[in-house]
Amino acid sequence: MTGLPDRAKLLRQEVRAWLDANIPKDWRAVMTGCSQESFVAAQRAWYFKMAAAGYATPHWPAGWPGGGQGLAEQSVIYEEIARADAPRLILFFVSLYHAASTLLEWATSEQAQEHLSGILRGEVWCQGFSEPNAGSDLAALKTRAERRGDMYVVTGQKTWSTMAQYADKCLLLVRTSSEGAKQAGLTYLIMDMKSPNITVRPIRQITGDAEFAEIFMDGVEIPVANRLGEEGEGWAVAQATLASERGLTLMELGRRMRGALWRIVSEMTVTGCIEDTIILRDLGRLRTQIDALGALADTYLRRRIEGDERAGDASVVKLYYARVLRAYASLGLRVSGLAGQYHADFTCGGSQETGNWAVDFMNSYAWSIAGGSDEIQRNIIAERLLEMPREPKAWRLPGAVT
Amino acid sequence: MIEQSELRDAARKLLADIATANPDETWRRITEAGWPALIAPESLGGLEQTLTSCCWLYMEIGAALSPAPLVASLLAIETISACARSAARDVWIERIAAGERLAVSLLDPTQNPGQARRLHAVLGADRATHALAVFENEPLIAIVPLGKHAVAVALPTWDTTRDLSDIDLSNLHFDGAIVIARGAAAKPALSAFSTHLHVAIAADCVGASSRILDETVSYLKTRRQFERPLAMFQALKHRCADLKTTVLAAEALLLEYVADIDGSRAEDGVLASGLKSIASSAFRAVAEDAMQLHGGMAMAAEHPCHLYLKRALLNEQLGSQNDACDIVVGRQLVSSLAA
Numbered sequence: 230m231t232g233l234p235d236r237a238k239l240l241r242q243e244v245r246a247w248l249d250a251n252i253p254k255d256w257r258a259v260m261t262g263c264s265q266e267s268f269v270a271a272q273r274a275w276y277f278k279m280a281a282a283g284y285a286t287p288h289w290p291a292g293w294p295g296g297g298q299g300l301a302e303q304s305v306i307y308e309e310i311a312r313a314d315a316p317r318l319i320l321f322f323v324s325l326y327h328a329a330s331t332l333l334e335w336a337t338s339e340q341a342q343e344h345l346s347g348i349l350r351g352e353v354w355c356q357g358f359s360e361p362n363a364g365s366d367l368a369a370l371k372t373r374a375e376r377r378g379d380m381y382v383v384t385g386q387k388t389w390s391t392m393a394q395y396a397d398k399c400l401l402l403v404r405t406s407s408e409g410a411k412q413a414g415l416t417y418l419i420m421d422m423k424s425p426n427i428t429v430r431p432i433r434q435i436t437g438d439a440e441f442a443e444i445f446m447d448g449v450e451i452p453v454a455n456r457l458g459e460e461g462e463g464w465a466v467a468q469a470t471l472a473s474e475r476g477l478t479l480m481e482l483g484r485r486m487r488g489a490l491w492r493i494v495s496e497m498t499v500t501g502c503i504e505d506t507i508i509l510r511d512l513g514r515l516r517t518q519i520d521a522l523g524a525l526a527d528t529y530l531r532r533r534i535e536g537d538e539r540a541g542d543a544s545v546v547k548l549y550y551a552r553v554l555r556a557y558a559s560l561g562l563r564v565s566g567l568a569g570q571y572h573a574d575f576t577c578g579g580s581q582e583t584g585n586w587a588v589d590f591m592n593s594y595a596w597s598i599a600g601g602s603d604e605i606q607r608n609i610i611a612e613r614l615l616e617m618p619r620e621p622k623a624w625r626l627p628g629a630v631t
Numbered sequence: 632m633i634e635q636s637e638l639r640d641a642a643r644k645l646l647a648d649i650a651t652a653n654p655d656e657t658w659r660r661i662t663e664a665g666w667p668a669l670i671a672p673e674s675l676g677g678l679e680q681t682l683t684s685c686c687w688l689y690m691e692i693g694a695a696l697s698p699a700p701l702v703a704s705l706l707a708i709e710t711i712s713a714c715a716r717s718a719a720r721d722v723w724i725e726r727i728a729a730g731e732r733l734a735v736s737l738l739d740p741t742q743n744p745g746q747a748r749r750l751h752a753v754l755g756a757d758r759a760t761h762a763l764a765v766f767e768n769e770p771l772i773a774i775v776p777l778g779k780h781a782v783a784v785a786l787p788t789w790d791t792t793r794d795l796s797d798i799d800l801s802n803l804h805f806d807g808a809i810v811i812a813r814g815a816a817a818k819p820a821l822s823a824f825s826t827h828l829h830v831a832i833a834a835d836c837v838g839a840s841s842r843i844l845d846e847t848v849s850y851l852k853t854r855r856q857f858e859r860p861l862a863m864f865q866a867l868k869h870r871c872a873d874l875k876t877t878v879l880a881a882e883a884l885l886l887e888y889v890a891d892i893d894g895s896r897a898e899d900g901v902l903a904s905g906l907k908s909i910a911s912s913a914f915r916a917v918a919e920d921a922m923q924l925h926g927g928m929a930m931a932a933e934h935p936c937h938l939y940l941k942r943a944l945l946n947e948q949l950g951s952q953n954d955a956c957d958i959v960v961g962r963q964l965v966s967s968l969a970a
Contacts, residue, residue, distance in 0.1 A: 494968050503965060506958055513960030517884070517905035524883035545876050552876075610875055611868035615848050618863045 241305050244284065248313040251278055256316050257583075262574035265439075269395055272320035272578055273351060280349055284310070285318060288480070289329060293345065300480075300527055307481045311488025317580035319440070320392055322478070324354040328400055330473030335417070335457040335466045344419065347398070355396035356470065357387035357420065357444055365605050367402075368411045368464060372446065374403035374418065376453070376460075381405075381418060383449045389599065393442040394431045396422045401451075402467050405460050415463030419455040420446075436575050436588045474600040475543035479550045480530060482581065483522045486557055489582035490516060493557070496564045496584070511560055518553045525549055541614030544606040551597040554581055558590040633680060635687055642691040650695065654758065657699055662730030667704040671712075671728035675721055681893040682830065686885060689831050690838030696792045696938050700755035702831045703735035704728075706824060707763045707774075713823035714772055714812035723774055723811075733774070734759040734783060734798065737832070739825050739951040740767035748801040752949060756783035756796035764800060765824050770817035772824075773810045775803055790945040792938055822900045825950075829903035830889060832950045833910035836943070837882045840910075840917040843939040844874055847921045854926075867924060874917050881906075881913040901963045908956035911946045918943040 253259070253275060260271060279285040283295020287306050291297025298306070318325065328348060332341050348354065363370035372385025383403055393399065399420040406414035422429070426449045431439040458466040493512060497503045529546050532538045561584070562569050569586040576583045581596070583589055597603045611617045645664055649657045661667070669684055671677025685705055692699055704727050711720050727733055734756035750764060762781065764773040775781050780803045783796040812820055848871055851862035861867055888906055918940040922929040929936040947953050 490964060491968050494965055497965070509961035509965070510954050510957040511961070512964060513905060513957035513962070514908065516960050516964050517902075517909045517957070518880070520902070520905070521880040521884035521909055524887035525880050527887060528883045545879050548872070548876050549880050604869065607869040607872035608865070610872035615868075615871055615875060617848065617852065617868050617871065618860060620863055620865065621859075 237301055237305050240302055241309060244306055244309040245313065247282055247284070248309060248315055251282070252313055252315050256578075257314075257576055260316070260577040263577055268577040269320065271316070272318065275316050275578075276318055276321050276351060279318065280351075285321070285325060286329075286349070288326075289345075290333065294349065300530055303480060304484055304523070304527070307484035308488050311485040314489075316578040317485070319578050319580070320353055320395060321348075323356050323391060323396075323400070324348045324352060326473050326478045327356055327470045328354040328398070331400060331417075331457065331466060331470045334469040340419075340455075340457070344398070352397040353392060353395050354398045354400065355390045355393040355422070355442075355444075357390055357393075357399045357401040358467065358470075359389045360386055361388055365602055367467075368415065370402060370404060370415070372401075372403045374405050374416060374451070376405070379453045381416075381451045381453060381456070383418070383420070383446045383451055385446055387444040387446075388432075389441050390444050391441045391599075393422070393444050394429050394439075396429075398422060399444065400470055402463050405463075412464040413461055415467070416460045417457045417463040417466035418451050419457065420449065420451050421455075424449050424451070426450075436591050438575050438577070471601060472543045475547040475606070479522070479546050480526045482550060482554075483519065483526050485580055486554065486582060487516075487519045487523060489557075489580075490519065492582055492584045493561050493564060496561055496586070500564055500566055500568070502564060508560075508564060515553070515556055515560055518556060522546075522549055522553050539614060541610045541612075544601070544609040545614070547596075547600065548603055548606040548610065551593070551603055554596050555590075555593045557582065558586065558593045562586040562590045633678070633684060635683065638684055639687045639691060642688050643695075646691055646695040646697050646699075650697075654698065657697075658730070658732070658758070661699055661701060666701055667708075667730050668728035670705060671708050671724050675724045676728045677708075677724070682827070682889045683886070683893050685827075686830065686834040686889050689834035690841075693835035693838035693942075694842035696839065696935065696942060698793050700732070700735075700793075702737070702828075702835075703733055703755040703759075703763075706735050706827050706831065707733045709827040710763065710765060710772060710820045710824040711774070711811050713820040715816055717811070719774075720811055732759040734762035734777065734796070736763075736765065736798075737795070737828065737949045739828060740765050740821060741825070742951050742955065748799070748803070750798040750800065753783065753796045753798055754793060756798065757785070757794055762798055764805075765821060767821060770812075770814055770821055771805065771810065772812045772817045772820045773805055775800060775805075775809050788941075788945055790938075790941040792942050793945070826892075826900045826903045829900075829907035829950045829956075830885070830892075832946055833881070833885050833903075833906045836907075836910040836914035836946055837878065837885050839939055839942060840874075840878045840914040841882070843921045843936070844871070844878060844917050846935075847871070847917075847924050850925060850928075861924075870920055870924070874920055877913045877916060881910040885910060901959055904951055904956035905960040907950050908953040908960075911943065911953060914939075914943040915947060 284306055286293055287295050287298040287303045289296035332344050358367060360370045374381040374383045399422055401418045401420045403416055403418055404414050405416040426447045428445040429442050431442045433439050497508060502508050525546050529542050532542060565586045573585050575585060575588045581592055612619055649660050665678055666688060668677045669680045673679050688701060692701060708724055708727050711723055714720055732755050734753045736750040737752045737754050761774050761776055764775050777783055781798055781800050783798045785796045788795055851867055852860050854861045884906055888902060921936055922940055925936050928934050
């Protein structure tokens, strides 16, 4: 371990200098209340800069730009990005994490080469998992894929798909069979969003933003070559996608939250409560929780790297992140007082911590609902980690005739 | 280097073996196992192990609700090791490492302003001939003889798993014979004391809360009502999942923090305060819910549930009180951002 502090220090200086020289000036002002076109253009420009410097993919394996970094190095990079208040690569979030992790675990080497290179060239990916009647009960999804020769023909509807309106590719979970257990009939496909017969409709959110969308598919053709895993193996492949969201992404997001603590302190200065002991106590408590979140994410990743990951570990990290993020936004909102209740435009690409406290607070629900709600994570933790029994599956209305 | 998992397994076995032993027998077995010598230098009869090793023992002691005053010995060694070398200091390290008991206050010295000559919440006074005195307002580290001028008064606490006393030192003359360090020279020892104390309480809390949560989950799996195990009810499963998450977060922070100290990557005593607060809040939350989830059983003295609750409540008050810990962390954050 000797020399590590020095290496980390050097890396920190290098990242800091690079960020100082490269962060788009006044991006927050430009991205507040802006058009979708300028949001996408700004995200692309920032992504290409970050990717070229290797700071977009430090969590990818060695051999890819900037890849193969250890936990300590990744941590430094994410902290510096947060501290420098750089735009978050929200347009590429699914590409960099969900897609990459799933590909690295399940793709053939040709598939991985093709799609990871595509991501580095700027492909935007989205995730087509949830459906109007398959949310927490994801395996109940109904979007149907029928095999015709070397094609699957897909018909159905997906929803809550982040950035789908800008996406080039979609991680699509479909039903290929209705026989047996509902999980056993699922297959995982990569859908080209430019294919015919796809309609995407953005969903207006409570913050005014439209980060996610519905996807309607009416006979979309997807080559069999774009399948990950075997037919019927979709549920297992989907776990890789979900696990990346529950564990891997939270290393970065936890560091960002730590790096964004200054926003609350600066709000305290503005509202004159910098000496308020109750606020100072709650600020201190939050800071320790953010440190614990960082330690929890690190422990998870270490276990994962060493092959010691237990079912439920990733859920613990996600549940804790959602809890701490809510506490962060909530404290900011509290400190901002009445001023926090006046409407102010949201900032595109501003991450979870923008200092627009009402928006941040509302957005924090995305993390306790999306990617498996807190309630689903608690089920997983209770049943897998604590080995508590599942509820009986059979259920009928009282008095119903069987 | 002792393997952590071996140390932990051995500790668990030993503590189970001596669960019903009397205090002298308990201490004899613990000394035999070399625990008081854990962090002392080899030249003084020690094992030169890490703070992480201490934590594994503290966690097991917490889990077992053990009365063993190991923390008093290790705190004393940690504290006087941070003082300048002297013959008196080295002799004491050797004696403590070999198993001689020392009475040590489990309060952070910063929590005792203006009462410089009194020690509160002292562990191990019943079998000790000397006490470690750590004072902050006139920085001072001393090892004082107990007796006519320094009488330990046992003060029974609701937590019966440990014996605490108060010691009045106002009649004692702090001369060169008992003072180990004074003034600026005592400052590093003060912060070493504070950090080790907070880490030790945090580890006690993490170990104890993991154990009582495990016990609670096992109980819910066994206890049947409405023709099914209680563990099948989502209302109870979700509470257990939340508690598990809370405990794992505190444990992760504890182990990362001590690994950083062992690797000389951090020596921030303020973070140790935060750690103590988050871990003892977690312990209290788990102990409270353990009571509720055990139902009527929890109100019966023969069931150990209440012992965890009482230990948790006392732990909140030891070291620095939780609110004070959090305020210190908050202030440090504000000033670091102003810099």
